Amino acid sequence: MTDWIAADWGTSRLRIWAIDAAGKVTGSATSQEGMGSLTPDQFEPAFLRAAGHLLPEGRRTPVLICGMAGARTGWKEAGYVAVPAHPSGAPVQVPTVDPRLDVHILPGLSQAEPPDVMRGEETQIAGMLAATPDFDGLVCLPGTHTKWARVSEGRVTGFRTAMTGELFALVSGHSTLSSFTAEGWNEAVFDAALTTTSDAPLAADLFSLRARGLLAGYAEGEGRARLSALLIGSEVSGMIGTLSGQRVALLGDPALCRLYELALARHGLTTETLDAEAVTLGGLIAARDRMLQTSTT
Amino acid sequence: MTDWIAADWGTSRLRIWAIDAAGKVTGSATSQEGMGSLTPDQFEPAFLRAAGHLLPEGRRTPVLICGMAGARTGWKEAGYVAVPAHPSGAPVQVPTVDPRLDVHILPGLSQAEPPDVMRGEETQIAGMLAATPDFDGLVCLPGTHTKWARVSEGRVTGFRTAMTGELFALVSGHSTLSSFTAEGWNEAVFDAALTTTSDAPLAADLFSLRARGLLAGYAEGEGRARLSALLIGSEVSGMIGTLSGQRVALLGDPALCRLYELALARHGLTTETLDAEAVTLGGLIAARDRMLQTSTT
Incomplete structure (x- = not known):
């Protein structure tokens, strides 16, 4: 029996987990109807298409969502909490029509x-943080827009985003460098070519x-x-240089995290790579716990 | 009467000057048949379309060309001279069919x-350098690929190219920043936002x-x-920081040179902006003089 639903609604994808009263995941679903392809009034129908079968009849099931669904052009704007802050802020209620939501x-x-x-x-x-409450260091989340957060005493004290993945796509796909960077790969070249300054x-x-x-020309995959x-x-x-920290946790796609791990090793930093899906679900569960604590105190 | 012809054949444009025996420009022509749109066998016909009327009959007229026509995929590959070097290297002869060339x-x-x-x-x-042989400093040529050359004692001792113009076009035209950077302009914002580090x-x-x-949102032209x-x-x-020099000459489009002038002023550097067409023609004349000196010694 679904007690509540956790969802990560990004620009290009929706992931859903149904959780029972014991905190166990009893079902899951994914959809390609990302926030980027939806107008505000299309979110509720898209959610029901993906997760309707997980909703019990006859009562309202709590649904807690993170991600771009809360952007200004998403389902309903959920704003931002200014750092320094705990990463789980107060959630915003979304008006819905279906009586199960x-x-x-x-x-x-x-x-x-x-x-x-x-x-x-x-x-x-x-x-x-829910898994390692005493974490003190940097969290790096590689992606199209890689996030780097300084975490200390259970709070995010500062962060920066680098649009490295987007620059890589622009330069390799649409620039005068495309002819030798569009395809191929050689990790040994990547590692050797990493410069620190x-x-x-x-x-x-x-x-x-x-x-x-x-x-000089390039070998296959070198460019x-x-x-x-x-x-x-x-x-x-x-x-x-900007965000100091001796401990670095990497959250994201393992192949991409591996490249950041190699680059961080050049600076003498060891890293731990965590499973992105596990921490997303863990963060939604932690946020739900905070919500319940807040509503009962 | 045309004594010889100087030409600057770039990727997107061809500029031609007819010069008489007294060194005076007696005619000019331009064409949009740039190197980027031509295969090797199309260069001679394109040149004749643009400059045929400037060629005297009954003799071979020397034509001296600079620019991308000498690239590997141009009319004929003219190679590179490794720095440090005088900027005018030995020209490469191009096989032609027309008896006037x-x-x-x-x-x-x-x-x-x-x-x-x-x-x-x-x-x-x-x-x-032909106009100011004792120049010692940096020459900056702003453009899609901005060139920075260290010039000393009549030679280029080192240089770097920054693809800043191309990055600007990619980011403002094709990135997630496009929505607020594709249009508008505000020079006061530009000047105030220039950072030095x-x-x-x-x-x-x-x-x-x-x-x-x-x-915070952006005013018109701010992004x-x-x-x-x-x-x-x-x-x-x-x-x-990389190429030291206290004197900076800017060669190029005046509006773009103005932006570099403002950025250089932040570092306490004063600049002189030179007319790009004048120095191009001056360089071709200087190269022709070197060619004649070399052939007679």
């Missing part, structure tokens, strides 16, 4: 200076990749690996 | 480490632009000006 969306985190926002990743950080602007190091190809090493290497170097 | 293309410059190449800009630098990686400062827009200030500001800061 009682929906709340978790807010994101914001930072005034340097300006930054996150939405969804704060719940993954909450999940990690460069005085030159990134725009110059990018052009050097092109010039190296013109002057793409060198581009990735430049972008991830400069991201990691800059972040290590 | 005697065509040579000037080589570009290359640098082994960090890898870099230029093709066309070296001739503009040669033109500046940032510890954070460029990919993070880019995302902060997006977050600032989400959190695009801030993006330009970030990219040009970080380019200039990095280049100033």
